Amino acid sequence: MNIFVDDIIKMISAMVDIPEQEIRDSVEVPPDEKLGDYAFPCFVLSKKLKKAPNQIATDLASRFKPTELIQEIYSIGPYLNFKVSKTRLAESVLSLIFEQGENYGSDNTGNDKTILIDFSSPNIAKPFGIGHLRTTVIGNSLYHIFTKLGFKTVRINHLGDWGTQFGKVILAYKMWGDENELIKDPIATLYDLYVRFHREEEKDPKLEEEARLWFKKLEDGDREAKALWEKFRSYSLEEFNRVYRILGIEFDAIAGESFYNDQMEPTIQEIKGKGLAEISQDALVVNLERFGMPPCLLRKKDEATLYATRDIAAAIYRYNTYHFYKSLYVVGTAQKLHFQQLFKVLELMGYQWAYDCVHVDFGWIKFKQEMMSTRKGNIILLEDVLNKSIELSRRIIEEKNPELENKEEVAKEVGIGAVIFADLSTRRNKDIDFDWDQALSFDGESAPYVQYTHARLCSLMRKYEKPIGKEVDYRVISTDEEITLIKLLESFPRMIKFAAENYEPSYICTFLIDLCANFNRFYQQHRIITEEAGLTDARMFLVKAIQSTLKNGLSLLGIEAPERM
RNA sequence: GCGCCUAUAGCUCAAUUGGAUAGAGCAUCUGACUUCGGAUCAGAGGGUUGGGGGUUCGAGUCCCUCUAGGCGCACCA
Numbered sequence A: 001m002n003i004f005v006d007d008i009i010k011m012i013s014a015m016v017d018i019p020e021q022e023i024r025d026s027v028e029v030p031p032d033e034k035l036g037d038y039a040f041p042c043f044v045l046s047k048k049l050k051k052a053p054n055q056i057a058t059d060l061a062s063r064f065k066p067t068e069l070i071q072e073i074y075s076i077g078p079y080l081n082f083k084v085s086k087t088r089l090a091e092s093v094l095s096l097i098f099e100q101g102e103n104y105g106s107d108n109t110g111n112d113k114t115i116l117i118d119f120s121s122p123n124i125a126k127p128f129g130i131g132h133l134r135t136t137v138i139g140n141s142l143y144h145i146f147t148k149l150g151f152k153t154v155r156i157n158h159l160g161d162w163g164t165q166f167g168k169v170i171l172a173y174k175m176w177g178d179e180n181e182l183i184k185d186p187i188a189t190l191y192d193l194y195v196r197f198h199r200e201e202e203k204d205p206k207l208e209e210e211a212r213l214w215f216k217k218l219e220d221g222d223r224e225a226k227a228l229w230e231k232f233r234s235y236s237l238e239e240f241n242r243v244y245r246i247l248g249i250e251f252d253a254i255a256g257e258s259f260y261n262d263q264m265e266p267t268i269q270e271i272k273g274k275g276l277a278e279i280s281q282d283a284l285v286v287n288l289e290r291f292g293m294p295p296c297l298l299r300k301k302d303e304a305t306l307y308a309t310r311d312i313a314a315a316i317y318r319y320n321t322y323h324f325y326k327s328l329y330v331v332g333t334a335q336k337l338h339f340q341q342l343f344k345v346l347e348l349m350g351y352q353w354a355y356d357c358v359h360v361d362f363g364w365i366k367f368k369q370e371m372m373s374t375r376k377g378n379i380i381l382l383e384d385v386l387n388k389s390i391e392l393s394r395r396i397i398e399e400k401n402p403e404l405e406n407k408e409e410v411a412k413e414v415g416i417g418a419v420i421f422a423d424l425s426t427r428r429n430k431d432i433d434f435d436w437d438q439a440l441s442f443d444g445e446s447a448p449y450v451q452y453t454h455a456r457l458c459s460l461m462r463k464y465e466k467p468i469g470k471e472v473d474y475r476v477i478s479t480d481e482e483i484t485l486i487k488l489l490e491s492f493p494r495m496i497k498f499a500a501e502n503y504e505p506s507y508i509c510t511f512l513i514d515l516c517a518n519f520n521r522f523y524q525q526h527r528i529i530t531e532e533a534g535l536t537d538a539r540m541f542l543v544k545a546i547q548s549t550l551k552n553g554l555s556l557l558g559i560e561a562p563e564r565m
Numbered sequence B: 001g002c003g004c005c006u007a008u009a010g011c012u013c014a015a016u017u018g019g020a021u022a023g024a025g026c027a028u029c030u031g032a033c034u035u036c037g038g039a040u041c042a043g044a045g046g047g048u049u050g051g052g053g054g055u056u057c058g059a060g061u062c063c064c065u066c067u068a069g070g071c072g073c074a075c076c077a
Helices: A003-015 A020-026 A043-049 A053-063 A086-103 A130-148 A164-176 A179-184 A186-203 A206-219 A223-247 A257-273 A307-322 A333-348 A352-356 A382-400 A407-424 A447-464 A480-501 A506-525 A533-557
Strands: A038-041 A070-076 A079-084 A114-118 A152-157 A277-280 A283-286 A296-299 A326-330 A357-360 A365-367 A432-434
Touching (some): A003 A079, A020 A038, A043 A053, A053 A070, A053 A079, A079 A086, A114 A307, A130 A223, A130 A382, A130 A533, A164 A186, A186 A223, A206 A223, A223 A382, A223 A407, A296 A307, A307 A326, A307 A333, A326 A352, A333 A357, A447 A506, A447 A533, A480 A533, A506 A533
Parallel strands (some): A114 A326
Antiparallel strands (some): A038 A079
C-alpha cells in the first residue's frame, strides 16, 4: 500500500503471530481523521488470543514504540490507531507526484497483456440515442483506465449492422422510401421507416415474414439487398463518426456483425463437430437445459443465423487475433442472459478463455420513468443533448468570463464533460432516469465543478509566477486540510486499480469530487500565496500536485481539463 | 410461473466490498475575508437504510421471507 502501512504491518506482525497478508487486508483508514490516519481492528485477534478486542487493543498499544514514520499508537475501543509523521507523509506523496506528473497512478500490472473492450456498438439505420451514451462513455473510460495500468487495450466497435431488422428496413424502404429524402437526412428517414414498419407490422403480420425473407436474401448475397444495405450502413457511419468526434472517442477496430458473415458456416460446423448442436422445433440450437438456461439459437428455421451465432464467431475470431487476457463486453443488463449463454457455449466448445470473457453490464437510461424505445419512437438524440449542453456552457462563459480567449473550445470541453460525468458518476448497475436539469448540471457534483477547480489551480500557478520546484520544506505543511488533501492524493493509484477491478469508472468520479471539495475548502480557509516564501513554496507544491492529479483523473473519464474557463 | 437487478434525506446519488457517529449534491432558508476565480465556501433543517425475521463481537452491506418497480426467459439484437 505505502511505506506507512508497511511499517504498521511490520510492527504488528512482530507482536502477534498472524500472516502479514491478513494484517494488510485488515488495516483501514478510519472514518474520521480525528481517530487517526490508519487503524487495525482487533476483532480478528480475539479468537486467536481468547481475549476481548478492546483488551487486545489496549495491550498492544502500550507495547508499541513510535518509529520515524509512525508517531503515535493508541487504542480506541477495539481499534488500534496510528498517526503517521505528517512531514514524511507530505514528502513521500508530493515528491512522487512531482516526479511522475500526469503519469501518477500508472502501473505495470497490465504487463502488456491485452484487454479487448467491445463498446458503443450502435445499430446502423437507427439514431444514436441517449441510450447509447452509457456503453460509449463507460467503455471509453475503461480504455483509459486499463491503458494507464499498462494493458494493451483494443477498442472494438461491434456495429449492429446485420440481422433481421435490416430485412425490415430494406422492405420498408422499398415500399415507402424516397431517395431524395434519404440523401437529405439519412438516419431520420431510415428511422421513420423503421418506426412506421413496426406500426404497420402490427396490423399486417405478413410483413414480418417478408422482412425475414429480405434478410435471408441479404445474407445470401442478393445484389439489390446488398446495395441498399451498404448505402444505409455508410450513411449511418458518417453520423456516428460525427458523434464520436464530438465526444473525442476513437476505435481500434470497427468490425460489425456483418464482418463475421463468412465465418458463420465454419463456426456452426465446429459446434456440430463437437456434438453440441441439435435440431429443436426446426431450429439449430445448443441445448443448455442442464445449466438452467434456455437453448442458444444458432440457426432459425429459415436457415438465417442469429445474434448469438455471430457473437460466437466474433469471440473466436477475437481470441485468435488478439489472444486476449480479458475480453469485455460493455452492453446493457438486458442482455445478461445472452452473454451467459454465449460464454457457456464457448466453454462447452472447450475454450478455456471463455472464463476471461466478461459482460460489463449496466442499467437503463429511462426518461420520465419510461423506457426509451427506438421501436416506439420516443428517443432523445445524444447529439441534441451534447449540443444543448455546449450551448448552455457557452451562455455561462459569456456571462462569467466574456474575456476568455478560446471560448468555443472551452464551451465544448465543459459542455461535453458535464454530460459524460453525469452519466459516469452513477454506479453502472443502476438505472438512470434521464433528466435534462441533471445531465446539464454545472454546479455541485459535476464535471464543470472539477474543471472549475482545476482552472482555479492553474490560475494560482500563473499568479505564483515562479517555476514550482522540488526544494520544499515539508515541515511547514501542517494544517488538517492539507493533510487531508495529501492523503487523498495518496489514495489515487489505489482508486484507479479499484475502478479497474470492478470495471467501475464512477469510483474515479467520486474521487475527483472528493479531492475538489477538500481543495476548495482549504482554499477558502487558508491563503496560498503569502509573504512567507517557505510556506508559499510548499503550498504551491501541493497545488501543483492536485492540479496534475485532477487533470489526470479527468483524462481517465475522457474529459478535458481547460486551464481557464 | 421461473431467473436476474433495484429500493438509503423532498429529489439525484455515496458509503473504500462485514467495521467506529449512514455522508454528498440539488432544492429550501441564513450567511462569507474591501488581495489568490462566487461555476466557490460555511451553517441550518431533513433518516426506523421498503417491511419483517435470521447469521455474529458488529449488518445499509450476507441469508430467508414479504412488498413495490424494472429486465430477461425459442427463431429480434
